[in-house]
Amino acid sequence: MSPKITVELLRQLRQAMKNSKHITEPLQAYIIPSGDAHQSEYIAPCDCRREFICGFNGSAGTAIVTEQHAAMWTDGRYFLQASQQMDNNWTLMKMGLKETPSQEDWLISILPENSKVGVDPWIIAADQWKTMAKALSSAGHSLVAVQENLIDAIWEDRPARPSTKLSALGLKYTGLSWQDKIVQLRGKMVERKVSWFVVTALDEIAWLFNLRGSDIEYNPVFFAYAIIGINGIWLFLEETRVMDPVLREHLELDGPSKPELKVQCLPYESVYKELQAICASLGPKEKVWISDKASCALTQAIPKIHRSPIPYTPLCLAKAVKNPTEIQGMKMAHIKDAVALCELFAWLEKEIPKGTVTEISAADKAEEFRSQQKDFVGLSFPTISSVGPNGSIIHYRPLPETNRNLSLTEVYLIDSGAQFLDGTTDVTRTVHFGTPSDYEKECFTYVLKGHIAVSAAVFPNGTKGHLLDSFARAALWDSGLDYLHGTGHGVGCFLNVHEGPCGISYKTFADEPLEAGMILSDEPGYYEDGSFGIRLENVVLVVPTKPKYNYRNRGSLTFEPLTLVPIQLKMINTENLTQKERDWLNDYHRKCRETIGAEMERQGRKEALDWLIRETQPIA
């Protein structure tokens, strides 16, 4: 991986920062956040402005360019990758380390007096704007909303915004019509005395209307906004996108059953104007909900007295708790996914000794096997297929220049997942095709203990996910090891593979309590720089459980693994497992064999079935 050469681009950007064609006053600094106007995690090529300017293409990072400096902040997952992708015009700011200044502190330490710091108000979230503006103004500087994006101004061959074909999802997959979802949402709005709700997150819009698109790679969403009132529904997307009669019927565009369910389609770009018009007509006490992560531009379109920013929207919360149809779909998707992954491992065992399998070809093969499964749509994120030292780059993606051969001497880590019409998958397995070293086994065993500690945890209703994070680390900590990422994220149902508001991480305190029906990942790891990476990830469903007692009738929860792919026994020091851990592992492998085995038989996948049976032998 060679770094992007950015001398010329930085020169052009610094010129644009002083050019009155773009700005009213010269800027001493310009902030380039990584998001799009919807604060999406994965973004369309036209929105990859931070990557364009600095070369780093990870999912999280903010670049800031001043007259003299250029710096980029990212978190522990990406330290190595960012240092390889950026040239020496850039300073890598390692977030989470004590010595790393915040963006605000850094700006304040280097800016001349009374500086102007510019940012595109459509791609900075309102809460980030607020924090940054406050810090800068307290130091005598000011944050300036620059209407024209300065990266776009210097980006000659910037791609167009995608506008892919939309499709409607029936009740068979969603379990609830969009009309019922609107009714439930309005119930929440009435309860909290809110007149309007501006929906800005793309997955919330897709979930609400039971529509899917492919505007953004891996995430089956489409560019749109929605505004939901107690009596009206506005959907902001090009009407050309809903010309298909099936879609028109799905949305009841040509005459709905009830007037309050009439969907008005308006152009994507008109959301600002329409929101302003709605706000102009509000009574003095009327409130408008908007996510506090929505763009600064759209948030400020709502006058302060009407604005009610919320950390998690009711759609985000409703979407996180899967209904029985969605849970059934997720289970089916994970069964199909496990068949494909077992096939991959059986195939790799045969092929690796020939010496021709690479990280890229293994990833391609995984996709090929997945694509043979029913209702396959695509991958849910770029496959991390990594051998030996590449495995220590937490969000590694194999490229021709980094591509290593799979071998009998190095650890192989594959983190991959798919979108099926009935659900989204995300699974990581770490395996060795020869004989792992004692140290590799030792580390793997700690990671497995952490994985089991979370997966088997019993906890009271109302517990937040961050309270479980340390369970995943205890075995590693005991030996002085750790990993610099969270332990779990919410997973959408044929939607984004990362979704809020629940998660398992030491980094947040604002997560919502876990509830039965939520679906998360459980993925502790260990990374030895320059040597190997280990991660063990299942997607798990939050389920009620009944331990011996029921303190204050609160009820208890635990997790049920949806991912059913064997965990390689060869990597485990089984003598270091407790009896409880051994029982968990044997029980898990029994389920893998029964459930995935039955599906393999149905599909006639004999070789994979043999592999599965061999890999799921109980340990003593």
Place this chain on the structure above:
Amino acid sequence: MSPKITVELLRQLRQAMKNSKHITEPLQAYIIPSGDAHQSEYIAPCDCRREFICGFNGSAGTAIVTEQHAAMWTDGRYFLQASQQMDNNWTLMKMGLKETPSQEDWLISILPENSKVGVDPWIIAADQWKTMAKALSSAGHSLVAVQENLIDAIWEDRPARPSTKLSALGLKYTGLSWQDKIVQLRGKMVERKVSWFVVTALDEIAWLFNLRGSDIEYNPVFFAYAIIGINGIWLFLEETRVMDPVLREHLELDGPSKPELKVQCLPYESVYKELQAICASLGPKEKVWISDKASCALTQAIPKIHRSPIPYTPLCLAKAVKNPTEIQGMKMAHIKDAVALCELFAWLEKEIPKGTVTEISAADKAEEFRSQQKDFVGLSFPTISSVGPNGSIIHYRPLPETNRNLSLTEVYLIDSGAQFLDGTTDVTRTVHFGTPSDYEKECFTYVLKGHIAVSAAVFPNGTKGHLLDSFARAALWDSGLDYLHGTGHGVGCFLNVHEGPCGISYKTFADEPLEAGMILSDEPGYYEDGSFGIRLENVVLVVPTKPKYNYRNRGSLTFEPLTLVPIQLKMINTENLTQKERDWLNDYHRKCRETIGAEMERQGRKEALDWLIRETQPIA
């Protein structure tokens, strides 16, 4: 415990809320926080305004009185106690339960339009004022600073503010002179470009000046404020309190060695005026530090452009990390304390069968044994001495009307501690003098497992205490049980028994990372309403440890118990302990026997030594 009758008091307060003698405009509600002007946890009798108006005397709680309603918010430790101490004019608001409204939401739901809500700005913290003012104003009401305290206005026999004798602590106890502490503090101020620091917390002032008093029961502090500048030191307390030549020499009041260490003593009440004068003379960029938990009144005396509110002051942080002298003192204090507590248990064993020992007489006996130890000053908090059902009241304090006899049939819980000149102690043991039931043993064993899980935890440098909280609960959660309080608090050195900024609790995210030298409690519990209470508390020291590996050279920490009092084996299902837990217990008991046994021999306390040796036999 019979509730306080509050009909007449509420009538008088509601009258005062409309009386132009006290207020400029009638108030529709009046907030009575539990704190004093220093946001102390324990308060002097003159500051017990919330107890005066509602009867509830726990350490945490806020009362709000409106024209029609009276409500009091407190947390899980106090639900039972508050319900017993308040009459039915009061609604108990159980904080932490989902159905309980916040104070703001409750006020907004019941107030008539455009209401005025009053509060004394000296006893509400600036951050609480801000939250409350914002919420009320967004609903069309306003929060009003009422200069005259309305409780004081109706409290006829309100006690005077105490002014006890001060004493100076020498280097033998403090390890660092106040002059050196000032120099270190100024170093932090220069580093952060801060010109002034307003010290409002009483324990910070006592720690900084190496002075102790007894203005507040259990906390060896005195009413004072301090303002520290880069060149000046102002100490706000009656000069009559520092007339003693020893104190004058300690503070170098009659000519300091260096002019920048000249302490100006000014009257306690003049702090507001002097702070205003200092602020009037500030340059445009000068900053003043003040705790964000300081009173609203004093905070607002600093103009916003100069004000720099901080969650944890540098003194709070410096005080939390004990120096070697303080650590040695805390160890000594805990040895003496353990001798006294072992004597108590040996005595109880003999006396209980006679049927005359009560919760109160046992608590008195504990104090008597402690007072025989060298440098004993007093108790560090009211002793919780509770038998059977009383044990389920988490912060129970025996009163003549609740006093139960200790017996051979009920669980006994004693949570007690002392102030010695060399350190502060806090220990809880739960014991049975007859035969505990299987269920009592089962619950005790879960609590013990939680206690050990925290005490033996190994974790990386930089870990915050809240990340360890779930370790204490895992065994209870596994069986559907839990406890509704945090797991640990910081402990001062001959200072407040509860201190920040570190702790172990699911409730906070803003705690500072644990550091070697910090001292905390580790005290999980289980409470069965109406039946029994179990808590197992040691004070523990954060110490560096060297596990097998050292990931990224971060270093690791663990805890060393300072409390060395046997844990009753009779209460433990030893077969349910893991080998690691058994080893921990045997190792702990060996330390108790060696260290406390040696001190008992030195003191010639034969009976207690026999008891200690019997109670510290290793388990198989």
